[in-house]
Amino acid sequence: MAFNKPRKRRKNSQKAEDKEDFSIKLNTNLDDNIENIKKLLDDPNDLVTRTFSIGHTKYTCAVAYIDGLTNTTLINQMIIRNVQAEVESPETKVSEAGAPLLDRLYNEWLSVGGVKKAYSLDDVSLAILSGNTVILVGGTDQVIIIDTQGGPERAVEEPTTERLIRGPKVGFTENIRTNTVFIRKRIRDANLRFQSYKIGRRSKKTLIVTYIDGIVHPNLISEVNKRLKTIDLDDAAESGFIEQWIEDSFLTPFPQLEHTERPDKVAQALTDGKVAILLEGTPFALIAPITFSNMLHSPEDYYERWLFSTLIRFLRYLAAFIAVFLPALYIALLSYHPGLIPYKLAFFIAASREGVPFTAAVEAFMMEITMELLREAGFRVPQPIGQTIGIVGGIVIGQAAVAAGIVSPIMVIIVAITAISSFSLPAYGLAISFRILRFGFMLAAAIFGLYGIILAYIVVNIHIVNLKSFGVPYSTPFAPSFKGGWKDIVIRAPLTTLGKRPGYMKPKDKKRMNKGGNTS
Template identity: 45%
Template sequence: MLFQWKVSKRKNTINEQSGQAQTVPSGEIDNRLDANIETIRRTTGNSTDVVIRRFMLGKEKNIQAAIIFLSGIVDESMIYQFLLESVVQIDFPSSCLPNEALLYVEQKIAAAGKMRRMKQWNHLFLSLMSGETLLFVDGVSEALSIDTKGGEHRAIEEPSTQLAIRGPREGFTESLGTNIAMIRRRIKNPNLWVEAITIGEVTQTNVSLMYIKGIANDEIVEEVRTRLRRIHIDAILESGYIEQLIEDQTFTTFPTIYHTERPDIVAANLLEGRIAILVEGTPFVLVAPAVFIQFFQAVEDYYARFDIATALRLLRVLIFFLSLIAPALYIALTTFHQEMIPTQLVIAIAAQRESVPFPAFVEALMMEVTFEILREAGVRLPRAIGQAVSIVGALVIGQAAVEAGIVSSTMVIIVSITAIASFATPSFAIAISARLIRFLLMFLATLFGLYGIMIGVIFMTLHLCSLRSFGVPYMSPLAPLIPTNIGDTLFRFPIWALKERPRLINETNMIRQGKQQRPMPPNESKKEGDDH
């Protein structure tokens, strides 16, 4: 009976057809000011942050009016100094009727922001909860919604998850308008289109879809738009909700949608034809479609010389495979393939493991789990304490485990190198995928040695080749091979050589730079000009 009561209460609370709570009144507002104020008070439960300010309009002060707003999410200085003061000081004609007064106010308030006339209660409550101020006039069955959004916001700071030695130092904030403005400052083009959509039947979260018209593939844009509109859920509290609801493949550890908190990365992806999804209340912006090699690219790859960027990118790929197979490789070599290890090293490892009572797999599993616990503790604890716990804890536990004969010192070295390698990957999403697959490869190495590792890598490659991100192959431009886009994969060609945008993402506007962009000495450039 208790379960049935909860289910019936749930059905009475949420109207599945309209997507609005049934406690929100439906239909049009009343023309009586007192009735409208009472409706707002009853619907909001007399909440203390709902401010209702009543005053009189007209030269003879014979017209009652009221403004209603939510404290904390509006710019109260704008409301009191510009809006309310301007409305009170308006000199209405003596014969002004209430219906004419609302129109007169709308025309006279030049200092206010965007204004809209509304009749429906659901639209009015959505505006009120979004930070707009409602103006009611007694005798009028309409209200004026005035844009007064404000309140306290986090200042623009350097992003903490994607640090760069060279490049901009500003990152996204939790304010949707601020995030859009930061991208606008980088792409000053009217073809940068922004579409607004509200998702979340209870939270009514503002989501913006951003792309460059003429560069982005219209079919991919329509697919993203369709998937967003298909979402019917109570709450969207972070962009991770949307990421899980619109991705192509759910049962995979690899991310198929890229997320970042750097405006320059979003701008660069928009210029390649991708689509950005911005969500109110989070600094992480989604970028789609995403490909596998994109998660190994750092923002400073394009700000540095191509040879340095190529070397660092190859190092990151090597680091990824090291974090993926290092413990499994140690288990396979020490258990099945001792002949592949130099004789002196085999003797040293055997001497270390003489007092260890566990097989290599159990030894590696204990150390990996211990390091994962320390890593998680370092993230959750306060920053000053977390760093000390993770560093000191690793040193103390590692040394104590070796002295107690539980693990060998070689295993501590292998696990430590693996942990450091996982931190060196630019994207946390791809790094945590390697951390999960690492345990599977360790198990296969215990059963079949190097053959098990090869089987695991082959199946992982097949799985990667089967993935799609909004219809785009996840391993492109490597599989399928696209020679014209190979210059921005494992290698990074010079900027002047990257003439075309990525294919399969954009198939119409491919050229992104003019001819003869390669730098050359003055004499040679003159000869080039004379030849042409």
């Protein structure tokens, strides 16, 4: 498996980040450490620092955290109260402050799981801003960081962009730990791996690369990690930033990573030998590598019986063809090749276009642009209003345009069928690509007719064949083809015959099940 190198503009970007990675050491004075934390964070009003005595002793310690980012009940009940109760116990003796006291806190008195030590002010500030709590003890230059992340979170809901009739109704959330839990619940394999990164100079968000060791090809992991290490951003607000940074080519309308809200889709990809990327603050995970055929598949294809799933896939491929070519074919046939239209249909179209002042090309471009405006307006306004704009706006504008004689009724029908076909595609990223290509084919048809459509189709195919996603040809398994690969492209063969993982992924463990045919 050949893997492409990242673009040159990313070179040495990691060195620039390393130059700012300085560490200020803590000192042994408790008050100085608290003051330095306040100065570093500019003493925000939501920073809570509380100093308290350890039981009846003369020793003091302090906690620091950001109100709203933490679970305050955990801090009060399991940290502060627990420490004071332990020290006040007759069996507990505290004779030394500093490091020995901090060690006893670390080893004996803290009844929480996520606990670690830190030695620098940078680690302390990052922990506090991440929703953790820091315990400082006088007389030592060490602190204890406790995982107390909390605060308001969105409830788990059904994915809004990938709805299924049959299948799990659970979608990812903005909490990355919740997302990893969803994956672990579906793949209870000791070989499931999670590699963590900090992305963004300023935001320092958590990014996790997940895969199944023993299935995924090692070169794929190496390439993904190499590209992620080149990321040099102040903030990665959404996984789209990561996708655009690590993709093979930005000069293409086709997505080279697939984004999804569905944990079951990620789990299926991992068992096929792929890699998933999770980013803190977004419910969209990235899957790499992908192929053109992957974008026309849905998780529901494997939840239904193979005959029904095969029929649905045939409909998707037909919808993809209609979404790209139908307006262009209308322009080409009416403008250059009317002899190819059956004579009864030709008479009907001619009668419906009587009085229309525009050519077929201008008519098609006007209606398609109007449809795109209605689609975008429906997305941007509140949901109830968006549905009204999409339905009422389309009907009213289409009817008014026909009544005014600006467009023909057949053009309204063609635009409506094209829009419905584009909505039936399971991958939103591919649907956007087809919307771009549709206008390119329409322009080619307006200039050269059917010959223009054929030439544009050849150019797109040449581009797809040369496009790669992390070294995997985008046209796989159409070309290059693999033995048995056609069992799960246009048709979805019976589940018992899909005995091996996709051959183009070159998985270390090729078998998906003990019984079944060869698909690689």
